Amino acid sequence: MSAQIILPRILQVGDGASQAAPDILLSLNCSRPLIITDTIMVELGYVDRLRDALSAQQISADVFADTIPEPTVGSIMAGVERVRAGNYDSIVALGGGSPIDSAKAIAILGKHGGSMRDYKFPRVVNEPGLPIIAIPTTAGTGSEATRFTIITDESNDEKMLCVGLGFMPVAALVDYSLTLSLPARTTADTGIDALTHAMEAYVSRKANAYSDSQALAAMRLIGPHLRRAYHDGGDTEAREAMMLGATLAGVAFSNASVALVHGMSRPIGAFFHVPHGLSNAMLLPSVTAFSVPSAPERYADCARAIGVANLDDSTEAANRKLLAELVTLNDELQVPTPQQFGIDYDQFMSVTEEMAIQAINSGSPGNNPRVPTHDEIVNLYQALWIV
Incomplete structure (x- = not known):
């Protein structure tokens, strides 16, 4: 019996891989990304470093840094509204599993609408959202290379598993140098x-x-x-x-x-x-x-x-x-x-x-x-x- 294998279209691995983000965006014909991250990445200077690299290629990026650990329906909705109000053609997800999981949900809801519960397993979400470039900063979740996201519904304390090709990042930039500051x-x-x-x-x-x-x-x-x-x-x-x-x-x-x-x-x-x-x-x-x-x-x-x-x-x-x-x-x-x-x-x-x-x-x-x-x-x- 055969098995269907689903991977990011681009997987770049090694020291400095994260600096390839501008070239990859341009190769995807994307020029208006929204960076989805958290306040820690801002404080560490990683967001400024990424924006500087994008600016050097004349790519202007806005930042949504309000993701939280273990993302919830409530925590992602501000990001969804940001996407709906903006003219973004892509998302750069920077951080650990929580910012990347948040970005996956925001990319789907921002493009297709509805509520997060509409996309809960056993539904399989194969329709594409905004293309995501995932830059992990922890060595753990593997979310940069998975077709899953997990969002908590605060109304009943349920962690909803959401599955499908639509949640797979288009590119994953796996740069171990970003983990050197991890406690x-x-x-x-x-x-x-x-x-x-x-x-x-x-x-x-x-x-x-x-x-x-x-x-x-x-x-x-x-x-x-x-x-x-x-x-x-x-x-x-x-x-x-x-x-x-x-x-x-x-x-x-x-x-x-x-x-x-x-x-x-x-x-x-x-x-x-x-x-x-x-x-x-x-x-x-x-x-x-x-x-x-x-x-x-x-x-x-x-x-x-x-x-x-x-x-x-x-x-x-x-x-x-x-x-x-x-x-x-x-x-x-x-x-x-x-x-x-x-x-x-x-x-x-x-x-x-x-x-x-x-x-x-x-x-x-x-x-x-x-x-x-x-x-x-x-x-x-x-x-x-x-x-």
């Missing part, structure tokens, strides 16, 4: 997010030969370099490996799928405002332990790719090493439990049923090697308070 906490959370993308793409029921190749390559880059980037943000070799690994992991899950970790992670983020990579990290050890019996060889491959198991290790031994590594990694990268993050026990337990419903409705748990029941998801949520 350790962000490096850890986004790095485990990328690792989760690669692992889930590889064990997914929708995996294919192409996604497998990208997922394994991503794990081989992320496994040896995540700790290095966390402990020394100026380690350029580690930063470059993490940036490429995150993009390859994005390519992998965009062309396969994510699974149970992501299905359960989104509701935690929506209800308790836990950053997406961090909620993935909280869940990864226990969900992996739950899933290993249904795909032991696949998880053993993950252990070997990450570098914690040897080729001559048995499947069982490799999986023991993988599960131990995920716990050790969380400890070393100081991933908090829900309680340590500050979530109230009674409040968390009161919404586990609703979170399980939202997780199942997202479709992601159905891609897991071991497809969980509603009650099993509730039990996995509750078990987070035991670890």
